[in-house]
Amino acid sequence: MAEQVFYGLAILTIGSAIFALESRELIYGAIGLALSMLGIAGFFILLDAPFVAMFQIAVYVGAVAVLVIFTVMLVRTNELFTKREDKNRRIAGIVFAFIFMIVIGLILLGSELSKASIGELKIDNITQKIGGEMLTYYSPAFILLALVLAGSIIGALTLARREDVDNSYERVN
Incomplete structure (x- = not known):
């Protein structure tokens, strides 16, 4: 199971890093960067370092990527607020969101998440x-x-x- 999670995180991290580098729009690059940083936080969780993983999420995803996205939104107000009358985009977005929800639901139903237990909780300081x-x-x-x-x-x-x-x-x- 850990091996499959590792490969999934590797694909997520490397794929989103390539997406961040290759995207033409800066905001998509920032989203790819945030996903890549989430993948790195997943590696820290696999290494049994949840404290470092939470800092990774809080600092890099929560601060750096969000700051880049807000800066892009502040600078490019003309592009964000132009009216687009493209109904095909809306329909495609709804279809892809529905497919994404179905795939995530099937993955969660097929996983052994319901059988998982925490076990004995170790509290360290x-x-x-x-x-x-x-x-x-x-x-x-x-x-x-x-x-x-x-x-x-x-x-x-x-x-x-x-x-x-x-x-x-x-x-x-």
């Missing part, structure tokens, strides 16, 4: 130790990192703000 070290010994580094990140976000928003764009668009999609 590694998370508490890491948190204590981060808030005591490494707290100046965290404060400096927070200031650098805040400055970079303010700089990115200042650069993304354009004076010549009319901000009175209405969302049509």
